Amino acid sequence: MKKINYPVVEETLYQETLDNGLRVTLLPKPDFHKTYSLFTTEYGSIDNKFIPINQKEYCQVPDGIAHFLEHKMFEKEDGDVFHIFGKQGASANAYTSFTRTSYLFSTTDQVVQNLETLLDFVQEPYFTEETVEKxxxxxxxEIQMYQDDPNWRLFFGILNNLYPNHPLHVDIAGTVESIQEITAKDLYTCYETFYHPSNMNLFIVGNIEPNAIMKVIKDNQLKKEFEPSAPIKRDLPSGTEPGIIKESSLTMPISKPKAVLGIKGVTPLPTTEKEQLIYKTAASLLFQLLFGSTSQNQLSMYNEGLIDDSFSYEFNLERDFYFADISTDTKEPERFVKTIEDILLTAKTSPDxxxxxxxxxxxxLLGKHLQSLNSLEYIANQFSQLTFETVTLFDLTEIIAQIQLADIYQVVDTFFLAENFSHFFMYPEEVKE
Structure with a gap:
């Protein structure tokens, strides 16, 4: 077991890749009563075209199947796994993103029993046509509920503009129509391909003893048989290919218009993992400089009545794509996106x-990061989201410190390109008398 010390944040990680390919990371926090565990597969909503394990041809599965599979994993022949966790004093959950699916529990008691339950239920699928139909x-x-949510529709509206030819623009849960096509066989095909231990990682943080917990994990995995590992072949369009829808809109029963400006990243990202984390951190700082609560830009837009408290911005960098979205509720949606464009295109000379x-x-940012390290949930989820193997969450302290204005300018030069801006508007429905 590899031991990695981080003296600046006074943390020690223990890592090992098991014989079946499962990557295990342990972070002991003896001062905490709680233990938090996250079991993640590198399989998300965009992975809908791939070569199934032991086959040679690509197959296309229905949109939303990764999320559907996540739901079905908790239902077994002898009952609901949530009930088992509850009896063992644990709280369990799961979530699916564009690129991964995670299963988790938190507990202050019976850590070993809950860990074995987590490993066993995720590694023992049970699907039937009857339960799938149900x-x-x-x-x-659930899909309809999100379709009725204006902010959710706004987000996927701009994604559809930025990625019209990429599965990223499809709702993570799929559509009501697409999920009707899902069969138990489809679920097993996806499970057997993407839930192999070599495509998964297990992260445990809390009041644990690393050697004892690692033995529990190894003993558990030795009881199970898995196919030999093989590289997964996905068929995905490049997330950095040029080509967007410049503008679109829809109407919904809302009282005030909504507007969002999206930016699609098309410049190839740096090749090393550390450089990518530097780029991601610099982009985050750039958006705070331009639009944060202490910026002249936000204050000016707020005083002019162009934005309200709904104003938000976000930068995302994932497996093969990166984008940003800046949105607000506003009575002047067209003027809002024009103002944002002007700010972006003059960022290098901005007084902010x-x-x-x-x-x-x-x-x-450093203070917020260090404070967040007191949250086991934050640590585990950040480790899961960082797909990097040579840098970790604990390297972020050093990376924040070394960011310079030159790094900020690099993001401006490579990301703030007018041809990759897109607008999406949401207008109130007209009241019919």
Whole structure:
């Protein structure tokens, strides 16, 4: 078991890749009563075209199947896994993103029993046509609920503009129509391909003894048989290919228009994992400089009544794509996106982008990061989201400190390109008398 010390944050990680390919990371926190575990597969909503294990031809599965599979994993022949966790004093959950699916529990008691339950239920699938059909109605209601959510529709509206030819624009849960096509056989095909231990990682943080917990994991895995590992072949269009829908809109029963400006990243990202994390951190700081609560831009837009408290911005960098979205509720949606465009295109000369403000925001970001390290949930989820193998969450302290204005300018030059901006508007429905 590899031991990695991080003296700056006073943390020690224990890592090992098991013989079956499962990557295990343990972070003991003896001062905590709680233990939090996250079992993740590198399989998300965009992975809908691939070569199944032991086959040679690509297959296309229905949209939403990764999320559907996540739901079905908790239902077994002898009952609901949530009930087992509850009896063992644990709280369990799961979630699916564009690129991964995670199963988790948190507990202050019976850590070993809950860990074995987590490993066993995720590694013992049980699907039947009857239970699959039953689940379709439940997930259809969930999809409809999100379709009625204006902010959810706004987000996927801009994604559809930015990625019209990429599965990223499809709702993670799929559509009511697409999930009707899912069969038990489809679920087993996806499970057997993507839930192999070599495509998964297990992260445990809390009041644990590393050697004892690692023995529990190894003993558990030795009881199970898996196919030999093989590289997974996905068929995905490049997330950095040029080509967007410049503008679109829809109407919904809302009281005030909504607007979002999206930016699609098309410039190839740096090749090393550390450089990618530097780029991601610099982009985050850049958006705080331009649009954060202490920026002149946000204050000016707020005073002009162009934005309200709904104003938000977000930068995402994932497996093979990166994008940003800036949105608000506003009575002047067209003027809002024009103002945002002007700010982005003049970012290098903005009075908000200075060495002095960058230094202040770096201190704030570092303080927030160090404070977040007191949250087991934050640590586990950040480790799961960082697909990097040579850098970790604990390297972020050093990376924040080394960000310079030159790194900020690099993001401006490679990301803020007018041809990759897109607008999506949502207008109130007209009241019919």
């Amino acid at each position: 689940e379709k109605g439940i997930i259809a209601q 982008v200075t060495d002095e403000r960058l230094a202040l925001l770096k201190k704030r």
